[in-house]
Amino acid sequence: MFLPTHQTPPNIPRFRQTIRVVAYRRGVSDDSDLQEWLDYEAPSNSGRPKLGWPEIIAAVAAVVVIIGLIALRPTGEARDTYSQELAVLGIPTEFYRADITSVVEGPCSVAPEIQCKLAEFELLEGPDAGAAYSQELPIGGVTPDELRAGVTAVLSYFPPDGLVESVTAVDCALDATQRCLELEIRITSGEYEGALVLHEVGAGSFASSLVSGDEVTLTFAPDEASSLEVIGVVPSSIPVQYQFADFERRPVLWWVAGIFALAVIALGRYRGAAALAGLVASVVVLLAFVLPAILDGRSPVMVAVIGAATIAFFALYLAHGFSRKTTVALLGMLGGLTLTAILSAIVLAVANITGIASEETSLLTLFEGIDLRGLVLAGTVLGAAGALDDVTVTQASAVWELRNANPTAPAHELMAAGLRIGRDHIASAVNTLLLAYAGAALPLLVLFVVSGQSIGVLANSEVVAVEIIRTLVGSIGLVAAVPLTTWLAAIYRPPEAA
16 A cells, blocks of 8 residues: 655654544554554655765766866867858858838849849848848749848848959950950958959849949959969859848747747746756757867767767756756766767768768868768767657656655566656657658658659668668667666665655
8 A cells, every 4th residue: 555655743642543543433443554554654854865876977977078078168260260261152151130121023134034023121230231222033933922021131241352443345255256344353351352353244244233443242262373463263253242041030039939938937937947047058058069169170979979968967957956866867868868879870880871961061061170970970969869858857757756656666666667657758759759850851851752762762862861860879769768767766766855
């Protein structure tokens, strides 16, 4: 039978006498269970519980994580260098808000046979705040239908780094029967400041309206055969300084985040607020440590493991408090992360994953020092960390509640009951991982289906194979974390712990 979990009332003799009288009137005065109930005395919770081996292991793990954070700490120098290289390649790194004041449809100025949208913008921020800007966008393709007056947009900004010195009409180099304009542009900033760029444009291109004295933005690769005084452009383009990049969505995101925070706090109260603090800490770790450290050329695997372990400490102890139950969940999560990292490294190596499976990763090949395969492995570890947090906390809490309900239950019974709960949880968690990865890659999956490729060919492509590996390896880590956490909670959970 279940024993009481509260402390014995202060007036022990009177309390027991009352129980005996009630039991006698009900004809159970000789019941052995009654005597067991009367003889039970709840242990005292006075004083601090002694540290056990799980707390010691957690403390050692915390020291290791701190050492890892110090050893892998980012400097930020590589990030600044890569930003400059992106700018040279014509990839914007600055974005500013602008209101769309009008949108008019009509023939494109450069190609009248094509219909365009002429959008007028009023810049709200940046070096030209308050100024007006217009851009033609071809109707269809990547031009969104939502482009209309009254909407706030985000414009990419290319800082000017050249000054047009002269514009000369010449015969086109590729077709002598056509006339072109040769622009002489003096570079005004960067590594080649002061050098001259010769750039030929067609008479009908948007750059043909440039005149002497105009500031422009250059996208160029210096020709090594050219002298430093005159840089041959291979290739070269002169984009406008502002271009439509996207719509402004940050106000909507803030509203949704506020509603989410209110909902969490309303249900979880102080524990919900603590969980939000853990969420903020996780974001800080990702932005301030994980990403900059990878850019600095640190091992993505080590960075991901140390980063995920740091997030585990913050998220678990902030959300659930410093308790033995939280420590057990932490150890189970760290064990699952370690297994996931090891299996991921083995499987990705055997499967010959290169890490070059998307446009984004292909662009990263331009930067030296970034391990693309390591990025895939790091993503697998970080992706599994969130699910491991959920599973390990649930298992530890389940065993804690089972022991609270029956303090005399032996460890093997708690283990068996906890595993029954864990099986149901794993069944849903595995499906969660699959749907999460499939949802992220849904546009790509649609493209593969349209192409008519078989399931075997589809699964063999690296971009899909990586998601399959993430799902399966992450699920193995979850499956392993369930018995580990349940076993730790069953053997370590002392009756006196709350």
